[in-house]
Amino acid sequence: MSIDAYLNKTRKEYQQGELDERSVLACPFSQFRAWFDEAMTHADGEPNACALATVGADLRPTVRMLLLKAFDERGFVFFTNYSSRKAEQLAQNPHGALLFYWNALERQVRLEGSVEPVTIEESEAYFESRPLAARIAASVSRQSEPAPSRAVMEEAFATCSAMSQGMPVKRPAHWGGYRLVPARFEFWQGRENRLHDRIIYKQENGLWSIERLWP
Numbered sequence: 631m632s633i634d635a636y637l638n639k640t641r642k643e644y645q646q647g648e649l650d651e652r653s654v655l656a657c658p659f660s661q662f663r664a665w666f667d668e669a670m671t672h673a674d675g676e677p678n679a680c681a682l683a684t685v686g687a688d689l690r691p692t693v694r695m696l697l698l699k700a701f702d703e704r705g706f707v708f709f710t711n712y713s714s715r716k717a718e719q720l721a722q723n724p725h726g727a728l729l730f731y732w733n734a735l736e737r738q739v740r741l742e743g744s745v746e747p748v749t750i751e752e753s754e755a756y757f758e759s760r761p762l763a764a765r766i767a768a769s770v771s772r773q774s775e776p777a778p779s780r781a782v783m784e785e786a787f788a789t790c791s792a793m794s795q796g797m798p799v800k801r802p803a804h805w806g807g808y809r810l811v812p813a814r815f816e817f818w819q820g821r822e823n824r825l826h827d828r829i830i831y832k833q834e835n836g837l838w839s840i841e842r843l844w845p
């Protein structure tokens with residue numbers, strides 16, 4: 631099939647499930663947990679892979695994939711480089727949006743909220759749980775900066791590896807976590823005839839309101 635034919639003709643019907651404002655859980659974190667649990671069993675790939683959108687002072691949105699590493703009622707945690715482009719944008723505007731897409735379940739979840747660094751203790755604890763190679767890569771990476779060549783990157787990795795001599799590599803100050811504290815959740819379930827279910831939760835005076843949106 632040609633690309634044009636695929637783009638113009640392929641129409642998938644979504645029939646895997648349904649979502650009702652009368653039966654969703656009252657707490658959006660619990661609803662997320664329930665869906666994440668299903669995604670771990672049924673979704674292909676990495677169910678914790680999500681896209682993070684940020685907007686810096688130039689008001690131009692950017693988006694990239696991340697791996698969610700923890701979540702609870704305080705928010706959704708990911709780890710990255712504090713000198714990266716996303717970090718620069720978060721310093722200018724500490725708000726972001728996370729998007730999860732679970733194709734096999736025909737579901738997406740959208741989260742919007744403020745973003746704050748996690749505590750140093752949380753960053754250290756997670757860094758120490760990473761394999762040595764991932765710690766070395768995080769230490770030498772100048773994420774989002776131009777790299778002269780692949781060879782330069784590999785040399786930096788090899789030098790840091792040799793210097794560590796198998797000793798634990800300490801978390802560099804430029805690496806750590808962020809927590810997105812959601813003020814809005816959307817749970818989207820694909821339905822037949824493009825009449826999808828969209829249930830949103832919004833926080834008002836410490837309470838979560840629930841409503842359905844047109845698809």
Ligand SMILES: Cc1cc2nc3c(=O)[nH]c(=O)nc-3n(C[C@H](O)[C@H](O)[C@H](O)COP(=O)(O)O)c2cc1C
Binds near residue numbers: 692715716
């Ligand atoms: C599936 C997947 C997971 C990723 N997980 C992370 C992650 O957890 N942390 C991270 O900093 N980058 C991760 N990346 C790389 C980012 O998408 C991105 O390239 C990098 O963070 C630099 O983004 P920035 O220049 O906008 O800051 C991941 C990429 C993919 C495709």
